[in-house]
Structures are given as C-alpha cells and as structure tokens.
Amino acid sequence: MSVTINDVAKLSGVSKRTVSRVINRSGAVGEATRERVLQIIKEVGFSPDKQARGLASSRSYLLGLIYDNPDALYIDQVQRGALSVCSELGYELVVHPSYSKSAEFIDDCLSFISRSKLDGVIILPPVSENKELAAAIRDAGCPYVRLASVDLDDADNIVVSDERAAMKEMASYLVELGHKDIGFISGPQVYRSSIERLAGFLAELQVCNVQLPPHRIVEGKNSYESGIECAMSLLSTESRPTAIVANNDEMAAGVLRVANNLNIKVPQELSVAGFDDNILASRIIPSLTTIRRPVQNMACLAVQKLINKSQSTQSERVKLDEVITPYLVKRESTNRCAK
Missing domain, CATH: 1.10.260.40 (lambda repressor-like DNA-binding domains)
Structure with a gap:
C-alpha cells in the first residue's frame, strides 16, 4: 500500500x-x-504524485531551460545543478536548445513554453541578455529567471555572476607573477559577459600600471577552433606576449594546442589562463589556471527562485538576492615571468 x-x-x-x-x-x-x-x-x-499535484494546483511541475550556447560542458553543469533541486522538490526539467539569430527565435521560445505548459523557465547566457525575449516571456505570464554577468532585471528574475570582479583577480595575479606583456582573447563583444570580463581585466591592469595595447587583444568566438586562430595571431610574431588570458577554457585549450605546435613551453615561456573551470581544465596537460564560475550553484539558485515565485502568497516567499562570485583557481599553466 x-x-x-x-x-x-x-x-x-x-x-x-x-x-x-x-x-x-x-x-x-x-x-x-x-x-x-x-x-x-x-x-x-x-x-x-506529480500528476495529482498538478491537477490540484493547476501547475505542471515542469521547468524549462532555454539556451543557445556551443559549450556542452557548461550546459551539462547547469543541468546538474538544476536537476539536483528539481528532483528534491518533485519537478522535472525540460531542455530547449534555440538559435538566437533566427527570425523566429522569440516565437519559437514562446511556443516551447506554451506547448510544454511550463511553470517557469531558466534562460542561459547569451540568450539571457536578450531583453526582447525576457519581455515576451513576461507578457506571456510565464515566470522566468535569467543567468547573467550583470544585473539586467529585478532581483527575483535574475542570478548574477560578478565576472568583472573575477577578471580583476586574474589580472592582479598575472601582474604579481611579473607579466607585463599580456595577450587577451575576448569573447564576442556583442555579449555582455565578454564585455564585463575584458573590462574587469583592463581596469585592474590600469590600477597596476600595466598597458594592454590594442594589438594584444583579439576577439574569438568562445570555441576551441577560434582559440587556435587567435593564439596563432598572438604567438606567430617575433615579439610575443609572456601570458595569454582567454575568455573561456575552450579558447584557452586552443592556446595550449598552438603553443605545443610552436614548441613554446607552458608555463616556462608562456602562461595561459581561461575562464569557467569546466571539467577539462583540471585534466589537460598542463592543468589550466582559470576562473571558477560556480555554474551548478547558479542553476540551483535559479530553480529555487522559480519555485519561490509559485508560492501562493508574497509572505510565504523567501528572499533570494545572492550574487554568485567566481574566483581564481591556480594550476600548472601559469608561472612567474621568465623575462
């Protein structure tokens, strides 16, 4: 029984x-x-019983996840974090990959929400930076939470990762190691996260009286392949930087590949660092110095905020205003400057 x-x-x-x-x-x-x-x-x-709960409360106990991100390791971490809370509270997670450059992008997302009868939706970067999408979902009456690197919305609708501060920490660390000629591979500058990371890095270098000239900054696409292309442009010159920081670990891995092909020793001749601390960062050789962004924690908080929105009265809701702070993880790919 x-x-x-x-x-x-x-x-x-x-x-x-x-x-x-x-x-x-x-x-x-x-x-x-x-x-x-x-x-x-x-x-x-x-x-x-999820079905009985849904009938009794007019809820589906389904939460959605909308993304347009080529980094499969990042998506995996988000799902792990979200599912850890969903399974505990009797919710299911429905995943919807999208193509943000499509003319039907917003209509496609709204159709997904409607046909799945979602109780709420989590929106991942860079899609989360799309204010038109957020407004359309809000107008459709569906609760949402956006993961982002800056405060783009009301506190109930966003989980913020302070990536500018994290990149300041990275810059300070490299300067402490004696690096003054540094290359930077940014992400696409149409994304706020890419803008925040570069801005934080530049701001701290200025405080440290270290210059980062324009020719040392190249824009990548947050992919391994673009990391290779950008690293070639930085390392194929007679005077090369002593350190390279990439906007994410995927591109940093591309830098390591190019350094190996050019017989540049890491970290003896070149320090390399990334951002995210995905699962490969600690497993590649040399292991990658990076910024750890607690993605699972962010996803957990996003689910908690969505479920919090469904509480019957405002007095029953819990205040969830936490800002997630990424932090530096030092590994084998960085060392004191040899010059």
Missing part, C-alpha cells in the same frame, strides 16, 4: 497543508517543523 500525504501529516503531527508547504519549499513553515516532516517523508519513502 502506497504512502499518502495524509499519512505523512498524521505521522508528523501536522496538517496536510503544512506537509504540502514543506514539499513545495514554502517559507511559511518553521525550521523545526520542516525538518520533522522531511524526516518522516524520508523514513516512509513518500513520493508526491
């Missing part, structure tokens, strides 16, 4: 409504009561 929500309520000594609030992570339940109910749920193996 299956355990019901009434059984959990009886064993916990609370009402059925209180058990429902605990399941839906409502802020209107005391911590001691919440812990007691969760313990009973675990002991008896109670699993909420």
Whole structure:
C-alpha cells in the first residue's frame, strides 16, 4: 500500500497543508517543523504524485531551460545543478536548445513554453541578455529567471555572476607573477559577459600600471577552433606576449594546442589562463589556471527562485538576492615571468 500525504501529516503531527508547504519549499513553515516532516517523508519513502499535484494546483511541475550556447560542458553543469533541486522538490526539467539569430527565435521560445505548459523557465547566457525575449516571456505570464554577468532585471528574475570582479583577480595575479606583456582573447563583444570580463581585466591592469595595447587583444568566438586562430595571431610574431588570458577554457585549450605546435613551453615561456573551470581544465596537460564560475550553484539558485515565485502568497516567499562570485583557481599553466 502506497504512502499518502495524509499519512505523512498524521505521522508528523501536522496538517496536510503544512506537509504540502514543506514539499513545495514554502517559507511559511518553521525550521523545526520542516525538518520533522522531511524526516518522516524520508523514513516512509513518500513520493508526491506529480500528476495529482498538478491537477490540484493547476501547475505542471515542469521547468524549462532555454539556451543557445556551443559549450556542452557548461550546459551539462547547469543541468546538474538544476536537476539536483528539481528532483528534491518533485519537478522535472525540460531542455530547449534555440538559435538566437533566427527570425523566429522569440516565437519559437514562446511556443516551447506554451506547448510544454511550463511553470517557469531558466534562460542561459547569451540568450539571457536578450531583453526582447525576457519581455515576451513576461507578457506571456510565464515566470522566468535569467543567468547573467550583470544585473539586467529585478532581483527575483535574475542570478548574477560578478565576472568583472573575477577578471580583476586574474589580472592582479598575472601582474604579481611579473607579466607585463599580456595577450587577451575576448569573447564576442556583442555579449555582455565578454564585455564585463575584458573590462574587469583592463581596469585592474590600469590600477597596476600595466598597458594592454590594442594589438594584444583579439576577439574569438568562445570555441576551441577560434582559440587556435587567435593564439596563432598572438604567438606567430617575433615579439610575443609572456601570458595569454582567454575568455573561456575552450579558447584557452586552443592556446595550449598552438603553443605545443610552436614548441613554446607552458608555463616556462608562456602562461595561459581561461575562464569557467569546466571539467577539462583540471585534466589537460598542463592543468589550466582559470576562473571558477560556480555554474551548478547558479542553476540551483535559479530553480529555487522559480519555485519561490509559485508560492501562493508574497509572505510565504523567501528572499533570494545572492550574487554568485567566481574566483581564481591556480594550476600548472601559469608561472612567474621568465623575462
């Protein structure tokens, strides 16, 4: 015989409504009561019936994920973080890859939300920077949370990663190692994240009285292949930089490939650094110095914000204004400047 929500309520000594609030992570339940109910749920193996919950609350218990990002490792980390919260709270995640340059892009996203009957949607960068998409989803009445590198929206609708500050830390670290001739491979400058990272790096170099001339900055496409192309332009000259920082780990890996092909020793002759700390960063040789962006934590917070929006009253909602701060991870690909 299956355990019901009434059984959990009886064993916990609370009402059925209180058990429902605990399941839906409502802020209107005391911590001691919440812990007691969760313990009973675990002991008896109670699993909420998603279909019954949906019928009772006019919710689907489905959350969507919209992205247009070539980095499969980044998408994997987002899904892992989102699913860790979804599975705990009885939600499912529906993934929708999109093509943001399509003329039907916004209509396609709205169609996905409508046919999937989503309770909310998470929007990943660079799509999250599209204000027209955010406005269209808001007008359609669907809750959303955008992951972004700057504060583009109300606090309830965004999870911010302070990437400008993180790149300041990277610049300071390289200067401390004695590097004064540094190359920078940026991401596409139509993306706010690329703009923020370059701006942070330049700002800290200025504080340190180190110049980054225009010919040392090349724009990539955030892909491994473009990292190779940009690295060739920086390293195929007679006077090459002593360090190169890439906008992401994919392009940094391209730099390592070019350095190897040109018999440039890393880190003895060239320091290389990236951004993201994806799973390959610690596994390639040499292991990559990078900025760790806690992507799973950002995805967890985004799901919590979406579910928080579904609480029945404003008083039941929990304030979730945390800003995620990426940080420097030092590995084998950087060293003191030999010059």
